[in-house]
Amino acid sequence: MTTLNNNWFTEIFQDQGTAFSLQVKQKLHEEQTSFQKLEIYETETFGNLMVLDGCVMLTTRDNFLYHEMMTHPAIFTHKKPKKVVIVGGGDCGTLKEVLKHPDVEEAWQVEIDERVTRLSEEYFPELCESNNDPRANFFFGDGIKWMREVDPGSIDILIIDSTDPVGPAEGLFALDFYRDAMLALGEGGIIVQQSESPLLHTHTIIKDIHSDMRKAGFDHVQTLPFPQPVYPTGWWSCTMASKDNPVKYFREDDANNRPFVTRYYNAGIHHGALAMPQFMIDALEDE
Numbered sequence: 001m002t003t004l005n006n007n008w009f010t011e012i013f014q015d016q017g018t019a020f021s022l023q024v025k026q027k028l029h030e031e032q033t034s035f036q037k038l039e040i041y042e043t044e045t046f047g048n049l050m051v052l053d054g055c056v057m058l059t060t061r062d063n064f065l066y067h068e069m070m071t072h073p074a075i076f077t078h079k080k081p082k083k084v085v086i087v088g089g090g091d092c093g094t095l096k097e098v099l100k101h102p103d104v105e106e107a108w109q110v111e112i113d114e115r116v117t118r119l120s121e122e123y124f125p126e127l128c129e130s131n132n133d134p135r136a137n138f139f140f141g142d143g144i145k146w147m148r149e150v151d152p153g154s155i156d157i158l159i160i161d162s163t164d165p166v167g168p169a170e171g172l173f174a175l176d177f178y179r180d181a182m183l184a185l186g187e188g189g190i191i192v193q194q195s196e197s198p199l200l201h202t203h204t205i206i207k208d209i210h211s212d213m214r215k216a217g218f219d220h221v222q223t224l225p226f227p228q229p230v231y232p233t234g235w236w237s238c239t240m241a242s243k244d245n246p247v248k249y250f251r252e253d254d255a256n257n258r259p260f261v262t263r264y265y266n267a268g269i270h271h272g273a274l275a276m277p278q279f280m281i282d283a284l285e286d287e
């Protein structure tokens with residue numbers, strides 16, 4: 001639920017008894033797409049803000065934290081990352097990070113709602129600056145169905161950059177989807193999923209992700225926490241799992257010598273993110 005009072009946009013997390021506010025200059029856009037309500041605001045200090053169905057998706061100022069962590073740990077863990085598929089991610093921020101890697105030969109963004117991408121091109125152009133890269137491919141449709149039909153063994157890294165596990169994204173957090181992902185991934189394949197807040201969701205959503213990924217055959221599952229000021233609690237995570245390589249394997253020299261700029265990610269951050277907090281280890285150790 002959101003409110004707008006005296007130019008303060010507020011997302012209220014009723015069940016947590018908390019809220020997050022940003023001072024806004026103006027509402028830039030609002031529409032009901034075929035899938036969700038999409039709003040864009042100009043804020044006083046965080047650049048532009050995208051909201052889907054009343055949930056903050058991203059701001060200009062802090063999206064790099066999320067997009068870099070959804071991308072670089074997985075790519076620097078895979079030994080030969082040639083084909084990367086993003087499910088969701090319509091703002092194109094993850095795609096931009098993926099395409100920074102010269103080893104990646106082909107990247108797909110499979111987004112259910114084309115309007116998210118079209119409005120990102122208008123209001124977040126810096127995230128869309130690699131959209132014309134010849135390696136970039138776009139499919140607008142349901143990622144769950146797409147995953148059922150993709151050639152087996154054809155993907156090296158699958159990034160699930162989705163909304164929360166409700167509505168069209170619910171099935172992206174499900175055992176059947178992980179089974180389809182397992183078939184779609186090739187040797188050494190890696191799946192990485194945005195996995196919500198460590199503080200709020202370790203015993204629920206994150207625990208279920210670990211359990212379902214293992215049931216689907218992913219032997220190595222690891223949650224990497226990172227800061228994300230505009231999301232509930234300001235602390236977020238992605239969960240990375242591999243078919244047949246320990247996710248703690250890390251091409252550290254390549255990360256240190258990366259031929260591109262990052263603002264959050266580096267080898268030290270990568271190591272640090274692999275050290276799960278004790279309460280998470282305790283909660284997830286049986287999964």
Ligand code: SAM
Nearest residue numbers: 088089090111112113116142143162163168169
């Ligand atoms: N960083 C964001 C977060 O964690 O809240 C996610 C950003 S991205 C905008 C999420 C995208 O997932 C949305 O654009 C939404 O349309 C898309 N999405 C949701 N369910 C989907 C599905 N089943 N297939 C493909 N895309 C989906």
